[in-house]
Amino acid sequence: MSREGITPRSKDYSQWYLDIVRGADMADYAEVVRGCIVFKPTGYAIWEAMQSGLDQRIKATGHVNAYFPLLIPRSFLMKEAEHVEGFAPEVAEVTRAAGEELAEPYVIRPTSETIIGYFYAKWIRSWRDLPVLINQWANVMRWEMRTRPFLRTSEFLWQEGHTVHATEAEAERETLLILHEVYADFVEREMALPVLKGLKTDREKFAGALRSYALEAMMQDGRALQAATSHNLGQNFSRAFDITFTDQQNTIQYGWTTSWGISTRLIGALIMAHSDDEGLVLPPRLAPTQVVVVPIYKNDAERSQVLETVERITAEWKGRLRFKVDDRENLTPGYKFNEWELKGIPVRIEVGPKDVEKGSVAVARRDIPGKAGKQFMDQAGLTDKVVALLETIQHNLYDRALRFREENTYEVQNYAELQAAVEKGFARCYWAGSTEDEKRIQDELRATIRVILLEPPDHAGRCIVTGQETDRQVIFARAY
Amino acid sequence: MSREGITPRSKDYSQWYLDIVRGADMADYAEVVRGCIVFKPTGYAIWEAMQSGLDQRIKATGHVNAYFPLLIPRSFLMKEAEHVEGFAPEVAEVTRAAGEELAEPYVIRPTSETIIGYFYAKWIRSWRDLPVLINQWANVMRWEMRTRPFLRTSEFLWQEGHTVHATEAEAERETLLILHEVYADFVEREMALPVLKGLKTDREKFAGALRSYALEAMMQDGRALQAATSHNLGQNFSRAFDITFTDQQNTIQYGWTTSWGISTRLIGALIMAHSDDEGLVLPPRLAPTQVVVVPIYKNDAERSQVLETVERITAEWKGRLRFKVDDRENLTPGYKFNEWELKGIPVRIEVGPKDVEKGSVAVARRDIPGKAGKQFMDQAGLTDKVVALLETIQHNLYDRALRFREENTYEVQNYAELQAAVEKGFARCYWAGSTEDEKRIQDELRATIRVILLEPPDHAGRCIVTGQETDRQVIFARAY
Numbered sequence: 001m002s003r004e005g006i007t008p009r010s011k012d013y014s015q016w017y018l019d020i021v022r023g024a025d026m027a028d029y030a031e032v033v034r035g036c037i038v039f040k041p042t043g044y045a046i047w048e049a050m051q052s053g054l055d056q057r058i059k060a061t062g063h064v065n066a067y068f069p070l071l072i073p074r075s076f077l078m079k080e081a082e083h084v085e086g087f088a089p090e091v092a093e094v095t096r097a098a099g100e101e102l103a104e105p106y107v108i109r110p111t112s113e114t115i116i117g118y119f120y121a122k123w124i125r126s127w128r129d130l131p132v133l134i135n136q137w138a139n140v141m142r143w144e145m146r147t148r149p150f151l152r153t154s155e156f157l158w159q160e161g162h163t164v165h166a167t168e169a170e171a172e173r174e175t176l177l178i179l180h181e182v183y184a185d186f187v188e189r190e191m192a193l194p195v196l197k198g199l200k201t202d203r204e205k206f207a208g209a210l211r212s213y214a215l216e217a218m219m220q221d222g223r224a225l226q227a228a229t230s231h232n233l234g235q236n237f238s239r240a241f242d243i244t245f246t247d248q249q250n251t252i253q254y255g256w257t258t259s260w261g262i263s264t265r266l267i268g269a270l271i272m273a274h275s276d277d278e279g280l281v282l283p284p285r286l287a288p289t290q291v292v293v294v295p296i297y298k299n300d301a302e303r304s305q306v307l308e309t310v311e312r313i314t315a316e317w318k319g320r321l322r323f324k325v326d327d328r329e330n331l332t333p334g335y336k337f338n339e340w341e342l343k344g345i346p347v348r349i350e351v352g353p354k355d356v357e358k359g360s361v362a363v364a365r366r367d368i369p370g371k372a373g374k375q376f377m378d379q380a381g382l383t384d385k386v387v388a389l390l391e392t393i394q395h396n397l398y399d400r401a402l403r404f405r406e407e408n409t410y411e412v413q414n415y416a417e418l419q420a421a422v423e424k425g426f427a428r429c430y431w432a433g434s435t436e437d438e439k440r441i442q443d444e445l446r447a448t449i450r451v452i453l454l455e456p457p458d459h460a461g462r463c464i465v466t467g468q469e470t471d472r473q474v475i476f477a478r479a480y
Numbered sequence: 481m482s483r484e485g486i487t488p489r490s491k492d493y494s495q496w497y498l499d500i501v502r503g504a505d506m507a508d509y510a511e512v513v514r515g516c517i518v519f520k521p522t523g524y525a526i527w528e529a530m531q532s533g534l535d536q537r538i539k540a541t542g543h544v545n546a547y548f549p550l551l552i553p554r555s556f557l558m559k560e561a562e563h564v565e566g567f568a569p570e571v572a573e574v575t576r577a578a579g580e581e582l583a584e585p586y587v588i589r590p591t592s593e594t595i596i597g598y599f600y601a602k603w604i605r606s607w608r609d610l611p612v613l614i615n616q617w618a619n620v621m622r623w624e625m626r627t628r629p630f631l632r633t634s635e636f637l638w639q640e641g642h643t644v645h646a647t648e649a650e651a652e653r654e655t656l657l658i659l660h661e662v663y664a665d666f667v668e669r670e671m672a673l674p675v676l677k678g679l680k681t682d683r684e685k686f687a688g689a690l691r692s693y694a695l696e697a698m699m700q701d702g703r704a705l706q707a708a709t710s711h712n713l714g715q716n717f718s719r720a721f722d723i724t725f726t727d728q729q730n731t732i733q734y735g736w737t738t739s740w741g742i743s744t745r746l747i748g749a750l751i752m753a754h755s756d757d758e759g760l761v762l763p764p765r766l767a768p769t770q771v772v773v774v775p776i777y778k779n780d781a782e783r784s785q786v787l788e789t790v791e792r793i794t795a796e797w798k799g800r801l802r803f804k805v806d807d808r809e810n811l812t813p814g815y816k817f818n819e820w821e822l823k824g825i826p827v828r829i830e831v832g833p834k835d836v837e838k839g840s841v842a843v844a845r846r847d848i849p850g851k852a853g854k855q856f857m858d859q860a861g862l863t864d865k866v867v868a869l870l871e872t873i874q875h876n877l878y879d880r881a882l883r884f885r886e887e888n889t890y891e892v893q894n895y896a897e898l899q900a901a902v903e904k905g906f907a908r909c910y911w912a913g914s915t916e917d918e919k920r921i922q923d924e925l926r927a928t929i930r931v932i933l934l935e936p937p938d939h940a941g942r943c944i945v946t947g948q949e950t951d952r953q954v955i956f957a958r959a960y
Binding site for chain 1: 514517519524548550571574575576577578579586599621
């Protein structure tokens with residue numbers, strides 16, 4: 001059974017995704033602005049929830065926010081290109097302003113390493129100025145050819161952290177701190193999305209990074225989505241932008257920098273990880289509205305009784321639950337149920353005349369659609385029960401996604417198994433291959449190494465292409 | 481007495497402002513990006529506090545956030561120019577992307593009425609879709625010739641609300657709701673900055689507005705700063721962008737729209753309203769850090785005693801006070817005092833060996849520098865006393881600013897008095913003059929009508945230029 005207007009996942013996963021975005025009213029195509037979308041209120045509220053969860057963690061780990069210019073002199077990217085192999089962003093250029101041609105054009109930031117590097121070089125003098133631990137919330141622009149709402153758009157929103165440290169070891173600690181304590185903690189606990197943590201191969205790492213770490217999550221079609229990246233940039237950017245400091249021995253040193261980011265792409269990940277053929281499914285901890293209460297009545301007498309009960313049961317919710325009472329007139333309960341299911345509200349509570357009589361309410365879980373997810377609860381002690389139910393839903397979503405990933409991850413020993421596995425999900429295998437081997441596999445199977453897993457396997461094994469013994473395991477998958 | 485590096489206000493107000501911005505480490509000039517600044521962490525944290533206070537109020541009055549594209553097709557501004565007289569923004573233009581010339585250039589949004597209007601026209605069909613109550617937090621760009629940190633920069637940050645209503649009366653109610661309940665409430669209560677609420681004259685109103693309302697605040701040099709604007713746009717933009725709806729009688733009508741905004745300019749207002757020759761002064765409710773605790777000791781034994789006391793007295797502060805313990809080594813207490821005074825932290829608490837002995841602490845108020853603002857407090861019951869002191873400081877700042885404004889506002893009866901008054905502060909007078917009269921006064925006195933006051937005077941009086949009797953009073957001032 002699926003909802004009208006939502007293509008079932010089994011029929012066309014890609015169309016299902018677009019149907020959810022439209023059905024839950026999350027975004028609109030900005031057809032007049034190439035590759036851009038409008039983040040509509042329902043979609044933007046999810047980004048606000050993500051910002052809040054991430055910002056708390058970013059600050060709790062000692063970082064502060066700042067804001068750098070949107071525009072970057074084009075020469076900065078040239079300078080970067082001299083130092084950073086493989087750097088070729090598809091940028092939008094500002095060539096005119098106030099009616100006149102600019103002597104030097106600007107680009108709209110595709111990411112801010114260069115402009116921030118320029119200022120860090122000005123600000124940092126001595127080891128006493130380190131570490132610099134700054135994050136920025138911003139819009140960025142990359143002129144994309146093929147776009148998909150949230151997943152790939154010309155303009156998107158993100159946070160980008162940029163830090164400078166006195167030693168390589170400190171920079172590496174920072175890179176991993178962000179990966180584990182900020183990103184993985186947020187994505188797993190708030191988004192209920194289990195992630196694999198790992199290192200990118202040289203082929204897949206950020207241009208200019210010494211090491212790129214990433215979180216990879218499995219979507220419901222078995223494909224991988226990179227949820228976050230954290231880069232140890234070594235001294236590459238500090239050499240390009242002359243970020244130096246005088247150390248305690250009075251020697252001038254280049255700083256060790258990192259950068260890390262999470263974007264509105266995560267909204268796409270959230271949709272594709274949890275939603276179903278009925279619409280969006282939001283994890284309770286992230287949901288802007290956790291509970292919707294729908295009063296049901298046929299006449300004025302029933303209406304006043306029901307609304308009185310609703311007022312009473314929700315009286316103590318403020319500060320404990322994020323909720324909405326849907327008392328809109330002229331809309332049927334059925335219409336309202338439909339809307340809130342489409343929009344993924346975790347719990348729906350219905351209160352009708354019979355509930356008033358019996359001192360009960362009907363409770364529907366969004367994570368388990370239909371009758372199986374419905375139950376009656378006593379009005380007495382309802383708040384605690386709803387709070388507990390939200391936690392249950394949160395854990396259920398995580399467990400379900402984890403089970404799904406485990407069921408669709410295959411230990412593969414040879415190329416034939418790899419080929420079969422990436423049709424269905426993740427392939428885990430030992431790897432000692434070269435960049436050329438990676439490239440060939442991508443050409444043949446459209447699958448890439450998503451991560452070299454950080455957790456070492458119990459025992460060594462043989463590389464799937466070279467046959468060499470290694471304790472390095474990787475995940476191959478097709479990716480968004 | 482003034483601090484090293486800070487030019488006294490009395491000597492050069494304009495330089496004083498720049499010294500505060502630099503001294504408190506709030507911003508850096510982005511000399512490589514014309515007219516832009518970097519919002520450094522100290523400055524940006526103030527903007528975050530402003531965002532939080534405003535966002536709460538925007539949501540509490542029924543609005544939701546969304547996000548629209550940064551780029552606007554240039555043709556949209558042309559379309560607007562056809563409908564909106566006097567519209568001529570100094571825009572930055574994107575003419576190339578991904579290495580190719582664009583068929584139609586884009587402009588970076590100077591404000592978003594046009595692009596949002598385009599989408600509203602798509603989304604709104606019937607009276608049932610109204611009102612639309614959307615706000616956006618965004619960066620905008622206006623290519624400014626002369627810039628000053630926070631007050632006037634090419635790129636700045638703001639929120640812009642854009643609403644659509646079924647009737648003119650509703651749009652007017654919205655415009656005033658935002659002015660009073662969102663903007664004035666925030667600026668007066670959180671920023672401790674008294675404002676005059678009023679209507680802009682036709683000459684000063686937003687191009688395309690039916691009526692523009694504004695908040696005007698007095699800075700310490702007697703000049704006015706427009707702290708916020710709220711525009712009733714009538715049907716001007718809905719005609720330009722075809723925002724129509726079918727009303728309950730099944731007739732197609734143009735919507736009535738409003739727009740309203742507050743920007744990072746407010747950071748400039750905050751500095752110029754409260755700060756002194758010692759540095760920045762932050763109102764406690766807005767201050768990212770309200771209390772800094774500086775432990776004072778000479779040796780390890782004292783250090784451990786003092787830090788133990790500090791830990792004890794601050795143990796219950798979490799959740800009640802935003803505070804920082806400055807336990808940095810290798811910096812003298814004097815250095816720390818200097819830094820936190822420059823940065824405007826409302827309350828400083830010093831704990832030394834004598835305080836440990838006596839069960840007391842030394843407390844310094846930032847709003848009253850020097851000895852007059854210092855007192856000793858018992859450690860017992862300290863939290864409540866500090867909380868109360870912060871409220872006292874908040875009110876003192878407001879009262880002081882209000883007293884200053886009142887002392888520097890002159891009721892003027894004739895042109896000579898007006899001329900004298902605008903040299904010193906605000907001139908309040910009756911007004912029935914024309915746009916030409918306004919222009920002439922601006923040319924002669926460099927003063928403009930900041931607002932037509934919303935609160936009517938007790939009795940009518942004679943217009944300062946025409947001599948006509950009127951109950952309309954205006955404020956003339958020189959403005960930022």
